[in-house]
Amino acid sequence: MSSEAVTRIQIGGTAGTDPYEVLVGRQLLGELGGLIGERAKRVAVVHPEALAETGEAVREDLAGQGYEAIAIQVPNAEEAKTAEVAAYCWKALGQSGFTRTDVIVGVGGGATTDLAGFVAATWLRGVRWIAIPTTVLAMVDAAVGGKTGINTAEGKNLVGAFHPPAGVLCDLAALDSLAVNDYVSGLAEVIKAGFIADPVILDLIESDPQAARTPSGPHTAELIERSIRVKAAVVSSDLKESGLREILNYGHTLGHAIEKNERYKWRHGAAVAVGMHFAAELGRLAGRLDDATADRHRTVLESVGLPLHYRHDQWPKLLENMKVDKKSRGDLLRFIVLDGLAKPTVLEGPDPAVLLAAYGEVGSSPGHSSPPPAVHTTTAGAVPFGSTRASPAVSAPSPVRDGVAPDAARSGFSAAAAPSAGARTGHRLVAGRTPPGPAPGSAPGLRASARAASGTGLSGAAAARTRHGPPGPAARLDASASGHLRPCTAAARRPGRHAASAAGARGARPGRDDHRGAADRSRRRGQDECGQVLGGPPPGSDGAHQPRRRTRVGALGVRGPAVRVERPFGGAVSSRPPYLRLRGAQLSRQRDLLHPRRRGLPRPAGRRSRRLEAARGSRSAAGGPPPRPGHRPGTQRGTVRQSPAHRRGGGPYPWPDGRLVRLGAAHHRQLPAGHTGNGPHPGRRPGPLDSQPATVVNAGCV
Ligand SMILES: O=C(O)C(=O)C[C@@H](O)[C@H](O)[C@H](O)COP(=O)(O)O
Numbered sequence: 001m002s003s004e005a006v007t008r009i010q011i012g013g014t015a016g017t018d019p020y021e022v023l024v025g026r027q028l029l030g031e032l033g034g035l036i037g038e039r040a041k042r043v044a045v046v047h048p049e050a051l052a053e054t055g056e057a058v059r060e061d062l063a064g065q066g067y068e069a070i071a072i073q074v075p076n077a078e079e080a081k082t083a084e085v086a087a088y089c090w091k092a093l094g095q096s097g098f099t100r101t102d103v104i105v106g107v108g109g110g111a112t113t114d115l116a117g118f119v120a121a122t123w124l125r126g127v128r129w130i131a132i133p134t135t136v137l138a139m140v141d142a143a144v145g146g147k148t149g150i151n152t153a154e155g156k157n158l159v160g161a162f163h164p165p166a167g168v169l170c171d172l173a174a175l176d177s178l179a180v181n182d183y184v185s186g187l188a189e190v191i192k193a194g195f196i197a198d199p200v201i202l203d204l205i206e207s208d209p210q211a212a213r214t215p216s217g218p219h220t221a222e223l224i225e226r227s228i229r230v231k232a233a234v235v236s237s238d239l240k241e242s243g244l245r246e247i248l249n250y251g252h253t254l255g256h257a258i259e260k261n262e263r264y265k266w267r268h269g270a271a272v273a274v275g276m277h278f279a280a281e282l283g284r285l286a287g288r289l290d291d292a293t294a295d296r297h298r299t300v301l302e303s304v305g306l307p308l309h310y311r312h313d314q315w316p317k318l319l320e321n322m323k324v325d326k327k328s329r330g331d332l333l334r335f336i337v338l339d340g341l342a343k344p345t346v347l348e349g350p351d352p353a354v355l356l357a358a359y360g361e362v363g364s365s366p367g368h369s370s371p372p373p374a375v376h377t378t379t380a381g382a383v384p385f386g387s388t389r390a391s392p393a394v395s396a397p398s399p400v401r402d403g404v405a406p407d408a409a410r411s412g413f414s415a416a417a418a419p420s421a422g423a424r425t426g427h428r429l430v431a432g433r434t435p436p437g438p439a440p441g442s443a444p445g446l447r448a449s450a451r452a453a454s455g456t457g458l459s460g461a462a463a464a465r466t467r468h469g470p471p472g473p474a475a476r477l478d479a480s481a482s483g484h485l486r487p488c489t490a491a492a493r494r495p496g497r498h499a500a501s502a503a504g505a506r507g508a509r510p511g512r513d514d515h516r517g518a519a520d521r522s523r524r525r526g527q528d529e530c531g532q533v534l535g536g537p538p539p540g541s542d543g544a545h546q547p548r549r550r551t552r553v554g555a556l557g558v559r560g561p562a563v564r565v566e567r568p569f570g571g572a573v574s575s576r577p578p579y580l581r582l583r584g585a586q587l588s589r590q591r592d593l594l595h596p597r598r599r600g601l602p603r604p605a606g607r608r609s610r611r612l613e614a615a616r617g618s619r620s621a622a623g624g625p626p627p628r629p630g631h632r633p634g635t636q637r638g639t640v641r642q643s644p645a646h647r648r649g650g651g652p653y654p655w656p657d658g659r660l661v662r663l664g665a666a667h668h669r670q671l672p673a674g675h676t677g678n679g680p681h682p683g684r685r686p687g688p689l690d691s692q693p694a695t696v697v698n699a700g701c702v
């Protein structure tokens with residue numbers, strides 16, 4: 001396929017969903033406006049922190065097309081897939097008045113598109129969304145097929161919905177800046193597609209594994225397209241995983257268990273690679289899979305630098321984790337195994353000893369060569385795909401063929417198990433090449449597409465389309481594409497405020513505001529960590545571009561037409577989220593509804609300001625009558641403190657024009673005794689954000 005050609009892969013609509021297309025090519029962002037459509041007024045661009053500039057370029061482009069576009073920045077990689085981050089997004093949508101005709105755009109790796117899709121699935125019970133995957137993994141897998149979701153403490157993707165996108169734009173330019181380990185991680189899903197359905201994929205990789213590891217390899221587009229076609233065929237006939245779709249879970253049962261065990265710090269692809277090795281051994285021990293195909297798993301995965309092994313001492317925990325796998329039924333564990341090349345099937349309720357035996361091939365202990373104990377055991381039989389029949393146990397061979405140590409040393413596994421410098425071999429990655437081209441983290445290829453989309457490179461229909469206003473000036477996108485934080489108009493009017501708040505938000509020193517500089521630093525770190533990433537913790541992406549960490553655990557921020565907000569994200573969102581600081585016509589309207597005093601409304605009877613209470617307190621201290629027994633500070637003497645009617649949720653609240661209205665539900669709750677309404681509730685544990693006030697970046701930037 002020529003690099004300029006655009007391939008369109010159809011996904012059939014099933015289960016009452018609409019069909020859609022996955023586009024693969026370059027300079028595809030010009031298609032975005034057409035996909036969003038005429039009915040949408042607002043668009044939210046959800047992007048990870050590492051793609052701040054790309055997300056902003058997309059947002060600006062959409063704003064230039066006349067949409068009310070906001071950007072919602074979420075943490076990188078799996079840190080984004082939490083209920084707290086989803087709630088953050090919901091709040092941002094609520095604050096910007098997002099309706100059912102509005103559209104969410106997810107730009108990023110698989111974690112970001114999973115989250116964006118989930119937010120779209122749940123907001124108003126489902127709004128349209130479009131995926132712009134920027135990693136191999138997201139292009140060939142996560143963004144296609146409509147599985148959206150978040151993780152919970154109990155396991156991976158346990159909360160989610162089937163909510164297909166309205167379109168998927170796989171702009172190959174995004175891959176040019178992808179860190180090599182993120183690129184290779186995505187190859188796990190490509191290889192999975194090869195084993196379950198399209199062996200040509202395996203042939204292409206085996207023909208030149210080193211070339212397969214880079215986006216500039218001769219077969220990149222074909223590998224991606226073939227993988228997408230495998231997925232397209234499956235999800236077109238079984239969107240909701242009532243049967244066939246389970247084959248896409250090949251390698252995922254153990255893979256997800258490893259991810260959870262690693263607290264989602266492993267890349268998804270790395271965990272799936274180990275999981276496929278396990279599934280191959282399980283298939284072999286179950287008497288289903290021939291030796292040659294089972295061995296081929298090792299050679300192919302290893303040839304591109306994917307890990308094969310995981311710590312053998314973790315088996316009990318992994319077994320526990322696997323029990324909450326979505327394919328489990330009752331107490332039965334179910335695995336996808338192969339009956340042969342491209343012949344996936346379900347292995348149901350395998351004997352625990354067989355599982356242990358298969359893990360004997362996978363588990364490894366870094367630093368010493370003692371394999372897990374050899375066992376002679378029994379296997380469960382495989383059942384035909386889709387069947388729920390329990391299978392009889394049969395005799396199995398010894399699980400340990402030649403010990404695990406040699407493979408462990410080759411696999412990159414040892415990096416995960418022993419994060420010492422020496423152990424972090426992952427030799428293929430240490431030796432691995434950093435992809436040529438611009439710094440990771442900035443996805444400049446994609447930004448260039450965005451620039452082209454709003455400039456001369458825009459496709460006809462999209463270019464002609466200016467809805468509510470003129471297209472954004474190319475100069476602004478150029479500035480964005482330069483990799484520097486762009487001073488905004490308002491900031492230019494108030495340079496001191498802008499500079500101070502921007503620096504404060506990131507804990508930045510002068511000179512650190514340069515995104516390109518940060519990306520370069522990240523890139524250097526990424527190179528240093530090359531050997532540990534697939535088998536080891538940082539940066540934990542399932543394919544995000546090299547993250548630039550400004551905070552310990554990530555950052556959240558919402559950028560809209562009016563303001564950009566960033567704050568550290570410590571794992572929970574407080575009840576006073578930063579988007580309350582968003583400005584803009586519709587935002588302030590909503591905010592004023594929630595805070596009547598900002599409208600200059602009369603203070604409800606019986607309510608006292610803190611200042612008044614403080615004044616009373618100092619008067620008593622100065623010689624006033626002593627407080628009576630039972631008196632609580634802050635209450636009006638001689639009366640029972642009662643929160644105002646509108647706060648109890650029972651009473652109406654007077655508007656200036658004399659009408660009586662009820663306020664929003666959030667303020668209808670009864671405040672606990674002693675609560676002034678101005679601080680955290682007594683008894684509520686302050687969240688991390690309570691102690692870290694939001695820092696506004698680009699305040700006032702419109
Ligand atoms: O799309 C599917 O179906 C898959 O199983 C593809 C997987 O590669 C992907 O990781 C998926 O998100 C896993 O889904 P889950 O239901 O096992 O969480």
Ligand SMILES: [Zn+2]
Binds near residue numbers: 141189252268272
């Ligand atoms: Zn997967």
